[in-house]
Amino acid sequence: xxxxxxxxxxSAISKFNIGRKNxxxxxxxxxxxxxxxxxxxxxxxxxxxxxLYARVIDPVYMEDAFVVVLKQIPDLELDNxxxxxxxxxxxxxxxxxxxxxxxxxxxxxxxxxHKKSQKxxxxxxxxxxxxxxxxxxxxxxGLDGLDTPIKYYSNKLWFILxxxxxxxxxxxxxTSLRELDIPHFHHEIVYEAIVLAMEQRVSEFEKHAxxxxxxxxxxxxxxxxxxxxxxxxFKRVVDDLTELTVDIPNAVALFCTFCDMCVAQSFMSVExxxxxxxxxxxxxxxxxxxxxxxxxTI
Numbered sequence: 172x173x174x175x176x177x178x179x180x181x182s183a184i185s186k187f188n189i190g191r192k193n194x195x196x197x198x199x200x201x202x203x204x205x206x207x208x209x210x211x212x213x214x215x216x217x218x219x220x221x222x223l224y225a226r227v228i229d230p231v232y233m234e235d236a237f238v239v240v241l242k243q244i245p246d247l248e249l250d251n252x253x254x255x256x257x258x259x260x261x262x263x264x265x266x267x268x269x270x271x272x273x274x275x276x277x278x279x280x281x282x283x284x285h286k287k288s289q290k291x292x293x294x295x296x297x298x299x300x301x302x303x304x305x306x307x308x309x310x311x312x313g314l315d316g317l318d319t320p321i322k323y324y325s326n327k328l329w330f331i332l333x334x335x336x337x338x339x340x341x342x343x344x345x346t347s348l349r350e351l352d353i354p355h356f357h358h359e360i361v362y363e364a365i366v367l368a369m370e371q372r373v374s375e376f377e378k379h380a381x382x383x384x385x386x387x388x389x390x391x392x393x394x395x396x397x398x399x400x401x402x403x404x405f406k407r408v409v410d411d412l413t414e415l416t417v418d419i420p421n422a423v424a425l426f427c428t429f430c431d432m433c434v435a436q437s438f439m440s441v442e443x444x445x446x447x448x449x450x451x452x453x454x455x456x457x458x459x460x461x462x463x464x465x466x467x468t469i
Contacts, residue, residue, distance in 0.1 A: 184227055194228050195236025202240050202261055206251045213257065214312035217264045224270040234275060237262065241279070241288040248287060255287050259294025260311050266299060267308040273299065303343055306330035324353055328360045332367055332383075339382060341389040348395055357396045361387060361404025366415065369425045380429050388438050405430075405439075405447055 184197055198220060205216035224233055240258060247254040265271050276299075279292050298308055309330050310323075331347045348360070364383040371379045390396040408415075408426060415422040430447055433439035 184223070195232045195239070198223060198228065198233065198236040199239050199243070202258065203243070203247065205261075206247060206254055206257055210312040213261070217261060217268070217312065220261070220265050221268040221270055224265075224268075230270075233270060234278075237265070237271070237275075238279070238282060241282075241284055241291055244288045244291060245285050255290040256294055259291040260298065262291060262295035263298040263308050264311050266295065267305050302338075302340075303331060303334045303347060306334055306347065324351065324356055325359055325363070327351060328363055329367075332360065332363055335386060336367070336379065336382060339385075341386050344386060345390060345393060345395050348390070354397070354400070357390075357400040358403035358407060360390075361396065361401055362407045365404070365408050365426065365429055368429065369415070369419050369422055373421065373425075376425055377428070377432070380425075380432055384429075384432055384436065384438060388436070391438070402443065405443070409447055 184194075201216050201219055205213045224230065228236065240261075244255050244258060247258075251257070262271075262276075266273055266275065276292060276296055284292070298304060298311070301307060306327060309326060328351075331344055335341075335344050348357070364387060368376065368380040368383045387396070387401070391398075391401065412422055412426065419425065430439060430444050434441060434444045
C-alpha cells in the first residue's frame with residue numbers, strides 16, 4: 172500500500188523492469204487505491220505522482236496514464252461514488268505540481284470520454300480557475316498531520332505570495348492571512364516576500380520588489396501584520412544572507428536595494444535600516460538587540 176516512505180517507494184519502482192510504456196500503470200493503480208483510503212493517503216498519492224513525473228514516468232506516458240484513470244471512472248464509481256470529484260482533484264493537483272501543463276485539460280476534450288469522466292475534467296478546470304487556486308490546491312486533501320505546522324504554513328504563505336505576484340490583489344492576501352489565523356507566524360510572509368522578489372530576474376527585481384513593498388505596506392496599514400513581525404522577518408533575511416547567496420549570488424546587494432526602497436517610501440525607519448544593513452557585519456547586527464521599529468504606515 173501507500174505509506175509515508177514514498178522516497179523508498181520511488182526507488183523500489185525504479186528498480187522494477189516494468190518498461191516505459193507500462194510504467195504508467197503504477198499511477199493508475201496508486202490513484203485507484205487512494206480513492207478507497209483517507210484524504211491523508213490521497214495527499215501521499217499526489218506527492219507520489221509528482222515524484223514519479225519525469226524521474227520515473229516519461230511525461231508523455233504520464234498523460235496517457237491519466238487518460239486511463241479518467242476512462243475508469245464509471246467503473247470506479249461503483250465502489251467510490253465520489254470518484255469523479257476526487258480524480259478531478261488529483262488532476263488539478265498534478266497540474267499545480269507541474270506534472271501536466273494547463274493545456275492538458277484542452278487536449279482531453281479530443282478524447283471520447285464518458286460524461287462521468289468529463290465531470291472530473293470540469294472539476295479540475297473549476298479548481299484551477301479559483302482565486303488563489305495554487306494555494307488552495309496545494310492543500311486540497313487537507314493537512315492531516317503529514318507536515319509539521321511550520322512547513323505546512325510556510326508552503327501556504329509561499330503559494331499565497333506567488334498568486335499575489337500574478338494578481339496584485341492585496342485584499343485577497345489579507346483575507347487569506349486572516350483565514351489562516353497565525354499572527355505569531357506573520358514574520359514568515361515578510362521573509363518570503365523579500366526572498367521571492369530577490370529570486371526574480373535581476374532586470375525585473377525592482378518591479379517585483381515594489382509589488383512586495385506595496386503588499387507589506389498595506390498589511391501594516393491594516394494592522395494585519397505587527398511592527399514586531401515585520402522586523403523579525405527582515406532580520407531573518409539578514410541571518411540567512413550567507414545561505415541565500417548560494418542560489419542568489421547577488422543576494423546582499425538585492426536585499427540592500429529592497430531596504431533602500433523601503434526607506435525611500437517611509438516604510439522603514441532609518442534606525443532600522445542602519446541595524447539591518449548587511450555591510451555593517453552580520454555578527455554585529457545579530458548582537459545589537461531590537462533597534463528601530465519598522466513603520467506600519469506610509
